[in-house]
Amino acid sequence: MSTEAVIEVDRLHVAYEGFHAVRGLSFQVRRGELYALLGTNGAGKTSALEVIEGHRAPASGTVRIFGRAPRDRRAVRPRMGIMLQESGFAPDMTVKETVQLIGSLSGRVDIAHRVVDVVGLTRKAGTRVSQLSGGEKRRLDFATAAYGSPELLILDEPTTGLDVSARDDLWETVDRLREDGSTIVLTTHYLEEAEERADRIGLMHQGSLHREGTVAELRRALPAEIRFRLPAASPAPPAPARADGEGGFLIETFDLPDDLYALLRWARDAGVEPRDLEAGPTRLDDVFRSLAGH
Numbered sequence: 001m002s003t004e005a006v007i008e009v010d011r012l013h014v015a016y017e018g019f020h021a022v023r024g025l026s027f028q029v030r031r032g033e034l035y036a037l038l039g040t041n042g043a044g045k046t047s048a049l050e051v052i053e054g055h056r057a058p059a060s061g062t063v064r065i066f067g068r069a070p071r072d073r074r075a076v077r078p079r080m081g082i083m084l085q086e087s088g089f090a091p092d093m094t095v096k097e098t099v100q101l102i103g104s105l106s107g108r109v110d111i112a113h114r115v116v117d118v119v120g121l122t123r124k125a126g127t128r129v130s131q132l133s134g135g136e137k138r139r140l141d142f143a144t145a146a147y148g149s150p151e152l153l154i155l156d157e158p159t160t161g162l163d164v165s166a167r168d169d170l171w172e173t174v175d176r177l178r179e180d181g182s183t184i185v186l187t188t189h190y191l192e193e194a195e196e197r198a199d200r201i202g203l204m205h206q207g208s209l210h211r212e213g214t215v216a217e218l219r220r221a222l223p224a225e226i227r228f229r230l231p232a233a234s235p236a237p238p239a240p241a242r243a244d245g246e247g248g249f250l251i252e253t254f255d256l257p258d259d260l261y262a263l264l265r266w267a268r269d270a271g272v273e274p275r276d277l278e279a280g281p282t283r284l285d286d287v288f289r290s291l292a293g294h
């Protein structure tokens with residue numbers, strides 16, 4: 001991965017009749033990385049993406065894509081594939097016609113039936129868009145975005161409504177694009193997708209970026225947890241363990257191996273056997289919950 005920025009967002013504001021949905025958002029996406037823009041409902045992710053995609057003008061601030069303004073369509077469009085949350089396909093066109101049309105408008109070159117096949121819609125190639133199921137429409141959305149293997153692929157909640165096998169197909173295609181050097185921007189509410197795949201994550205809340213970093217960096221911002229129970233009449237465990245209010249004990253720690261080791265040593269010396277012992281690093285869900293609780 002290089003340090004060259006494919007997307008540069010600088011102090012972006014997006015306003016709807018005076019309401020600032022995006023407030024001073026700044027971040028960069030580097031060439032070849034998968035950047036996940038996550039956030040609470042209404043955080044402003046889609047509004048920011050709409051500016052990046054060239055569909056909306058900012059109230060203030062700047063966005064550069066490959067060093068160009070997003071509205072410089074002639075320069076930017078052939079290099080960027082976009083999967084929106086809601087597509088606006090013509091209902092009377094077939095799947096294959098849609099891929100051919102949107103594909104040719106993108107300015108990239110590909111083979112329509114190959115793209116239709118990659119997203120598992122070959123049997124529906126001749127079906128009108130109006131007759132597709134929700135998940136099939138999402139597959140078609142992805143097909144038109146991935147057409148011609150764009151250098152930059154923007155995926156706005158791409159797997160919502162997709163079944164497991166369609167999700168697998170989508171990620172397989174994304175992985176292949178990444179191997180070829182494509183840059184991916186992803187928004188999703190499935191945190192495990194971001195946790196598994198993102199090189200870096202930007203956590204948005206109320207219009208701006210609250211945290212940014214690798215999954216490991218975000219996890220380090222919150223303590224890991226050790227939870228356990230003790231048999232009745234056991235001695236009280238030493239600090240930093242404390243009662244969790246549900247009959248068990250909790251240790252919050254930034255040094256999981258040391259504190260876990262100390263607990264087990266204490267238990268051995270005291271002759272007690274901890275039950276229901278659970279220990280693990282902070283999950284992205286926890287980081288997210290701490291943010292949503294602001």
Ligand SMILES: Nc1ncnc2c1ncn2[C@@H]1O[C@H](COP(=O)(O)OP(=O)(O)OP(=O)(O)O)[C@@H](O)[C@H]1O
Nearest residue numbers: 016019021022039040041042043044045046047048
């Ligand atoms: N066209 C619009 N007119 C007025 N307000 C809008 C409009 N579009 C979005 N908003 C408001 O802007 C805020 C940000 O919305 P946006 O869709 O960007 O959030 P999001 O992070 O994508 O949310 P979600 O995760 O729920 O999809 C919300 O409070 C929303 O109600």
